[in-house]
Amino acid sequence: xxxxxxxxxxxxxxxxxxxxxxxxxxxxxxxxxxxxxxxxxxxxxxxxxxxxxxxxxxxxxxxxxxxxxxxxxxxxxxxxxxxxxxxxxxxxxxxxxxxxxxxxxxxxxxxx
Amino acid sequence: xxxxxxxxxxxxxxxxxxxxxxxxxxxxxxxxxxxxxxxxxxxxxxxxxxxxxxxxxxxxxxxxxxxxxxxxxxxxxxxxxxxxxxxxxxxxxxxxxxxxxxxxxxxxxxxxx
Numbered sequence: 001x002x003x004x005x006x007x008x009x010x011x012x013x014x015x016x017x018x019x020x021x022x023x024x025x026x027x028x029x030x031x032x033x034x035x036x037x038x039x040x041x042x043x044x045x046x047x048x049x050x051x052x053x054x055x056x057x058x059x060x061x062x063x064x065x066x067x068x069x070x071x072x073x074x075x076x077x078x079x080x081x082x083x084x085x086x087x088x089x090x091x092x093x094x095x096x097x098x099x100x101x102x103x104x105x106x107x108x109x110x111x112x
Numbered sequence: 113x114x115x116x117x118x119x120x121x122x123x124x125x126x127x128x129x130x131x132x133x134x135x136x137x138x139x140x141x142x143x144x145x146x147x148x149x150x151x152x153x154x155x156x157x158x159x160x161x162x163x164x165x166x167x168x169x170x171x172x173x174x175x176x177x178x179x180x181x182x183x184x185x186x187x188x189x190x191x192x193x194x195x196x197x198x199x200x201x202x203x204x205x206x207x208x209x210x211x212x213x214x215x216x217x218x219x220x221x222x223x224x225x
């Protein structure tokens with residue numbers, strides 16, 4: 001059974017139209033992460049939550065925000081998607097710091 | 113550093129051969145390393161990890177070797193199978209207060225019958 005679940009698997013939005021991607025986990029892990037992965041590239045960390053503490057990467061655009069209403073769910077909000085934001089977005093969890101991260105299968109975002 | 117490559121290096125092997133995928137990591141203070149396998153359309157899947165106080169760790173058909181002197185990590189896959197075809201990423205845990213993984217550029221493994 002999938003332990004990190006991302007919905008939807010494919011998302012299409014229009015240029016500039018806000019979009020929200022969701023992630024849920026059944027592992028009860030403390031840490032949840034959002035990564036962006038473009039074609040033939042490695043995943044790039046956008047931000048993470050350690051429990052309720054939000055940690056933003058310095059180079060993550062202001063256009064990207066996140067919410068974690070409870071332990072199980074985490075959302076990625078893109079306020080005004082541009083063409084350059086088309087990518088695979090991966091959610092991951094880990095029990096604690098310095099522990100393996102477990103990934104979902106991602107949401108592929110397309111921008112029209 | 114962060115991966116920025118557009119073209120993944122490819123390792124082609126015959127089914128049944130052993131595969132060795134290499135990775136150079138960037139930070140001598142990194143204390144934990146993970147190998148991930150990513151199949152097309154899926155998220156990275158954990159294969160094996162190793163901490164910096166070890167130089168070798170074995171799993172089922174896989175072995176990870178760590179050489180801290182030259183900041184080198186390798187993944188050995190024994191008796192490679194068609195199902196091993198995927199992109200393999202090494203990742204280093206950057207020591208800096210939280211668990212930040214820095215991914216290598218990735219290597220595509222192509223297994224031929």
